[in-house]
Amino acid sequence: MASALAWPAVVTDDDAVVTPNRLIVASFCLMVASFHFEMPDGRFHYQLPSMAAAVFMACTALQPRVCYRALSSPLLWFVAFFFAYCASILVHGWYIDWDMRRMVLFLIQAIFVFWAASNLLADDKVSRAVLWSFALASVVRAGLPLIGIGRTTYEEHWTGGERVSAWGQDPNFASTLLASGAIALVWLAYARPGTPRWLRVLTWPAVVVIAMAILDSGSRGGMLALAAGLLASVLRHTQRVTVLLRQMVVGVVAVVALGVAAMNTEVMRGRLEATTQGGSLAGREKIFPAVWDMFLEKPTTGWGPQINHHEVGKRAPYLAKEYRDTHNLFLEVLSATGLLGTIPFFVGLGLTGLAAWQARRGDYGILPFALLGVLLVANLSIDMLLHKPFWFVLGFAVAGKARVAPDA
Numbered sequence: 001m002a003s004a005l006a007w008p009a010v011v012t013d014d015d016a017v018v019t020p021n022r023l024i025v026a027s028f029c030l031m032v033a034s035f036h037f038e039m040p041d042g043r044f045h046y047q048l049p050s051m052a053a054a055v056f057m058a059c060t061a062l063q064p065r066v067c068y069r070a071l072s073s074p075l076l077w078f079v080a081f082f083f084a085y086c087a088s089i090l091v092h093g094w095y096i097d098w099d100m101r102r103m104v105l106f107l108i109q110a111i112f113v114f115w116a117a118s119n120l121l122a123d124d125k126v127s128r129a130v131l132w133s134f135a136l137a138s139v140v141r142a143g144l145p146l147i148g149i150g151r152t153t154y155e156e157h158w159t160g161g162e163r164v165s166a167w168g169q170d171p172n173f174a175s176t177l178l179a180s181g182a183i184a185l186v187w188l189a190y191a192r193p194g195t196p197r198w199l200r201v202l203t204w205p206a207v208v209v210i211a212m213a214i215l216d217s218g219s220r221g222g223m224l225a226l227a228a229g230l231l232a233s234v235l236r237h238t239q240r241v242t243v244l245l246r247q248m249v250v251g252v253v254a255v256v257a258l259g260v261a262a263m264n265t266e267v268m269r270g271r272l273e274a275t276t277q278g279g280s281l282a283g284r285e286k287i288f289p290a291v292w293d294m295f296l297e298k299p300t301t302g303w304g305p306q307i308n309h310h311e312v313g314k315r316a317p318y319l320a321k322e323y324r325d326t327h328n329l330f331l332e333v334l335s336a337t338g339l340l341g342t343i344p345f346f347v348g349l350g351l352t353g354l355a356a357w358q359a360r361r362g363d364y365g366i367l368p369f370a371l372l373g374v375l376l377v378a379n380l381s382i383d384m385l386l387h388k389p390f391w392f393v394l395g396f397a398v399a400g401k402a403r404v405a406p407d408a
Helices: 022-037 048-062 073-092 097-120 124-146 171-190 197-217 220-233 241-263 266-278 284-297 307-315 329-361 367-378 388-402
Strands: 151-155 162-166
Touching: 022 048, 022 097, 022 124, 022 171, 022 388, 048 097, 073 097, 073 329, 073 388, 097 124, 097 388, 124 151, 124 162, 124 171, 124 197, 162 171, 162 197, 162 266, 171 197, 171 220, 171 367, 171 388, 197 220, 197 241, 220 241, 220 266, 220 367, 241 266, 284 307, 284 329, 307 329, 329 367, 329 388, 367 388
Parallel strands: none
Antiparallel strands: 151 162
């Protein structure tokens, strides 16, 4: 069994190290920066992240042996999941033809992003450029609504306050990406050697801006994801007990400060109190049991992608909506594909998590594990299966393992 899950060798004709083409790196940076600037209010048929991903994938054709040189074990399991996903579609059918084509296309894009990222991010210069692009885009995205650019507000009638986002973005998705950007920014400023002192000083105001944007969004999941990333960051590989204790103290203080700030933000305080006092999860307390029952009814092949959302709409009705998301990545996979898709997906995810943990001993340290922690916690309340940022982080985890020295 251990040999079946081992990392396969890189298949190349020689061991020469080839520098990725600058156009590929530039398009990669553009894609990860575009993650923050999706405008899902219907004004554009094609979203910027999807178009940027298409450009990136086209550019990878310039050096396919560099971008797709290694077939990692997680990739093989995720490809198996993709075939199970398509098989479930064929078995159960679909409601809306164009929507189903879009879902399959997005999943194909996501897996190719994972594949390319797991290879390209193993290059230190590429990873540095890409991570800085993502971190700086996070600061820009967090700051623009604060000065009124692209600002979108949602009135919270049940808990009070006003949720703030940008360009009609879902506050939960946006805050998850912002939390990831904050973790990446701190790591780039303090864990990388040679960072200028002035840049480290500027990092904290930037992190505060991102934290303010997350709190203003009213996203409980986004706040918990940021807290998870902060706590995961203290688990970096070290053999010195004093260093570990200092890291733990810093992490706990940061999480406590985040909690105090949340309780002093009207919209976040109201939503947290609604959860702790009334058990309200914005409808998820009804959706989750319904989706679990759906899985128990059809455990083998599930209900099929898209069809499962219509079934959720029937079992957990809300404002006469016929179509409701599962709001949970793991329940989405279970209900859409059953065990046929869940087993390969979870094996691939488990191997990726193991890679992120092992990466602590490498050049990227705790960052892959911390980012993965942010995304996994966030996906307890949202579903990012078809979203490229999720697969980008999975790819970074695999690349992080590749940066571990054999004798480390």
